[in-house]
Amino acid sequence: MEKIKVEICCGTACYLLGAAKLMNLEEHLHESLKDKVDIQARTCLGLCERENLGGAPFVMFNGTEIMSNASLEKVLDRLNLLIEGDK
Numbered sequence: 001m002e003k004i005k006v007e008i009c010c011g012t013a014c015y016l017l018g019a020a021k022l023m024n025l026e027e028h029l030h031e032s033l034k035d036k037v038d039i040q041a042r043t044c045l046g047l048c049e050r051e052n053l054g055g056a057p058f059v060m061f062n063g064t065e066i067m068s069n070a071s072l073e074k075v076l077d078r079l080n081l082l083i084e085g086d087k
């Protein structure tokens with residue numbers, strides 16, 4: 001199974017609106033999931049400038065799926081679904 005890539009935007013807008021907390025994501029991952037997820041911090045993903053995507057902070061999954069208003073809880077829920085869907 002390929003790792004799920006999670007890019008956390010740490011640009012100014014995202015950082016101020018909660019990305020700092022998201023950077024603790026790995027600590028909140030269940031032990032069995034840690035080797036299945038590749039977490040990366042990114043500079044501005046350019047999403048905060050687009051009007052129709054919702055608000056910061058933004059997280060990108062596998063380079064294509066955008067999550068707006070991301071929180072630790074939302075990201076963990078999404079990861080669980082993505083990993084279960086891969087079984």
Ligand code: FES
Pocket residue numbers: 009010011012013014015043044045046047048049056057058
């Ligand atoms: S600061 Fe996060 S998308 Fe721009």
